[in-house]
Every structure is written in C-alpha cells, then in structure tokens.
Amino acid sequence: MVYTGVLTKMQTEFLEPIQYYLVFDNDFIHVNQLLNKTIGIKRVGYQCLSCGLDRPIFRQGFCKSCFFDKPVAGDWIMRPELSTAHLGKEDRDLEYEKKVQLQPHIVYLANSSNVKVGVTRKTQVPTRWIDQGAHEAIEIVEVPNRYLAGITEVALKDHVADKTNWRKMLKNDIEDVDLIEWRSNLKVFIPEEVTDYFVENNSETHLAFPVEQYPIKPKSLNLEKMPNYAGILKGIKGQYLIFEDDTVFNIRSNEGIVVELNV
Incomplete structure (x- = not known):
C-alpha cells in the first residue's frame, strides 16, 4: 500500500512499549505494526510546515523565509x-x-x-x-x-x-x-x-521502545542524497526508524519533506 504525505514528527502513546504513529493529512500509520516488514521511502517534494509551499526545507521543517520570520522558529x-x-x-x-x-x-x-x-x-x-x-x-x-x-x-x-x-x-x-x-x-x-x-x-x-534489533554501526538515511530507499523495519526509538541493514531514518530531522511510503 502506498501512502503520500508530508513528514512531521511521529505521534506517540506512552505505553509499554511506546506506540508510534505517522500522521498525514488523509491517513495515519501505526508504525509498530510495520516491524519486520519492508518499507519503501521516496522523496517526492517539500511542504514548509509554516507557509505550506513547496520550497526546500531549511531547518526544523521550515523553508528559509519562514525559519527567519515566523515566531515558531x-x-x-x-x-x-x-x-x-x-x-x-x-x-x-x-x-x-x-x-x-x-x-x-x-x-x-x-x-x-x-x-x-x-x-x-x-x-x-x-x-x-x-x-x-x-x-x-x-x-x-x-x-x-x-x-x-x-x-x-x-x-x-x-x-x-x-x-x-x-x-x-x-x-x-x-x-x-x-x-x-x-x-x-x-x-x-x-x-x-x-x-x-x-x-x-x-x-x-x-520508557521501553519497540526495537527488535539495534544497529551495530548506524548510518543515517539522507533523502537529499538518496531520495529512494527500502529496508526491513526492525525498531523505532526516539524519532528514528531502525532498519535491518543498520540504516536509521530520523523523522524529526526530515520534517517538511513530502514522501511516498510503500508498505
């Protein structure tokens, strides 16, 4: 199934283990249910979390103009x-x-x-x-x-x-x-x-996190350099997705990027 939306930090429930949700405009994904499944992540655009325009993200999910002008930054x-x-x-x-x-x-x-x-x-x-x-x-x-x-x-x-x-x-x-x-x-x-x-x-x-396999040498996925990635999800900790090949993806640091998720 393919979901398309702008990344914002995962919503959480304080349970044992922590429950994680990715929330898009028209969908939400209970990320814990994707453990041990292959997830494809593809960058398809940008959407500033303040002005909503398709502009490159500068910091914290904001385009450069909003980052220097808006009170939320x-x-x-x-x-x-x-x-x-x-x-x-x-x-x-x-x-x-x-x-x-x-x-x-x-x-x-x-x-x-x-x-x-x-x-x-x-x-x-x-x-x-x-x-x-x-x-x-x-x-x-x-x-x-x-x-x-x-x-x-x-x-x-x-x-x-x-x-x-x-x-x-x-x-x-x-x-x-x-x-x-x-x-x-x-x-x-x-x-x-x-x-x-x-x-x-x-x-x-x-706090207990839903992790089945911790990375030995974590390597960060950068959607600017690698706009298309697929891997088997093995854990979620903090705002990171942890994959079987030691790739880790920080949802929080990629806020404002529009992605297609194939799950």
Whole structure:
C-alpha cells in the first residue's frame, strides 16, 4: 500500500512499549505494526510546515523565509534562556510568545546515551523524553515560565551534558544510573531564583521502545542524497526508524519533506 504525505514528527502513546504513529493529512500509520516488514521511502517534494509551499526545507521543517520570520522558529525555541515574554518584550510575535513561554516548564534529566539536562513544557512530559530516546528520566524543577527553565539549564550545563549522542542512543549503548542521586547532586548549582521550584519527591520514569534489533554501526538515511530507499523495519526509538541493514531514518530531522511510503 502506498501512502503520500508530508513528514512531521511521529505521534506517540506512552505505553509499554511506546506506540508510534505517522500522521498525514488523509491517513495515519501505526508504525509498530510495520516491524519486520519492508518499507519503501521516496522523496517526492517539500511542504514548509509554516507557509505550506513547496520550497526546500531549511531547518526544523521550515523553508528559509519562514525559519527567519515566523515566531515558531525564534531563537528562544532552542535557547529558552533567551525568552522575554515574561518581561513583555517581543521577539517576533508577543502574543504567540506569551502563549508558549508563559506556561509551566520542566527542567529534567534524561538518560539516553548519557545523562543530559533538558527543558520542555510541562504538557510535553513524557513526549519529549520519548522523542529523545531516553530509557529513564526525572524532573528537577517545575517553573512558571520558559525563561526560568532556560537559565536553570544554562547553569547546569557546566556540570552535566546537554546533548544526546544519537549513535550511542540507537545502539542502546547505555547504562542505568540513579537519576535521583544525580538530581540531588545538581541541586546546589540551581540559580537562586529557581531554588523554590526544586522537585523534591518524585521517581524516575522508565520508557521501553519497540526495537527488535539495534544497529551495530548506524548510518543515517539522507533523502537529499538518496531520495529512494527500502529496508526491513526492525525498531523505532526516539524519532528514528531502525532498519535491518543498520540504516536509521530520523523523522524529526526530515520534517517538511513530502514522501511516498510503500508498505
């Protein structure tokens, strides 16, 4: 069967294992049901996630014009410490920025390839951890806006990683650690204005991914260089499809590309 649509990050359900869905305008695919089946992926065009035009994707699913103009791609998205809505200061669209920035945010520790610190809106827990391929995670602080979460992340980055090694994550080259102990040890580095928001009593969240075979030497599929690919699906972790020949395909980094999926 052939499905055609624009790639957006897979929707998920927090079950054991995680359930994954690819959602197109007129169809959706329960990706877990495709394990051990051959999937063909063909690039047929582009569709900017903002303007909807058939333009080459620049970053984050947006064409170049939208990436530099639209509030959904502001610098504060990737660097929350740059948020200014709590001061009433506009970056690109103050109303949008207030809507997103002035809501509860979580600073967390996640263990995917290593222990890392991150920021997400409270409503995105545990989705954010699933998207990162973390097998365990825990909240450190819960704050009322994105700025406070951002300055906390910056303060902690000197003492814990803030990036995931995607190859190690996909190879399942991980070890269990005591995130409660990590959180306790990092408490002294939290900015003074955030200390009252420290989360004292909660437990680790554990996540299980539908993977039957981990890649030994993961090689990333680039649809710009190889617009047509087919392989047997052996797993799903984070936002990656894992194939039998060690090819891995990051759905999130290919948002905005229009594909034909032959399943």
